[in-house]
Amino acid sequence: MSGRGRRITDEEINELISKLQALLPAESRRRNAGRMSASKLLKETCSYIKSLHREVDDLSDRLAGLMTTMDSNSPQAEIIRGLLRS
């Protein structure tokens, strides 16, 4: 795909910034009422992605812990197998 020859307009960047701001969680949106500056947005996005990574790690640990207490004949294994069959 060929790269963009023209300069990137400010409106495009503003649009992307507002789109990204809409994805951030509600608390951070309340803290920053109105539009954030680009740098603030980058900072919030970075910290949000990092916290999401941490949540994935934490949930992986919990899932691994839960797995050790399950055996393959338990009813929930049946449910999961049923899910996979459908």
Place this chain on the structure above:
Amino acid sequence: MGVIDIMDAKGTSSLGNPNPNILTPHPSKSSVAIRFLRVLSLVRHTASSSPSSRACRIRRAACSCMAYSAGPRRAWSRALLRKLVRRRRKPPRRDLPRPAAIIRRRRPVGGDRLEVALRRVVPGGAGMEYCRLLEEAADYVKCLVMQVRLMQSIVDFESHVHSVNKRSEIDPGDRN
């Protein structure tokens, strides 16, 4: 199609009848869920000793499920898939084919600290233009949130079922 929505299964009292709600109409959500559940059952049946190595496997599974569902249309998913494939082959290969677009890209001019930090956090973010980086970050955040919600509901479901199991152990239904 009858895909059972495990995210709504919290309120079930009897184990034999999971809530038969149909999944919300986002096609990729069910595919991510099914793929992730398959990998989870594989991980469970592998004789792995420590929960930490299991957790590692689960984390990698989460990443790969996200990346596979996003497919090759996104730069971050392509970068994630490349990283996962590379990890399986031990020595990194120098002769990976690079698409022409990447060679012709405009190198980011140092950038401020925040932009560099964002590039580091989004997979494949190092070589993108600024606009592209913002788009990819938005899509990456969306997929990450979906993955986190999926894992959270699985954990909730399993721990709910686990606690129900414990209660039924303490008080068995029939006596001999």
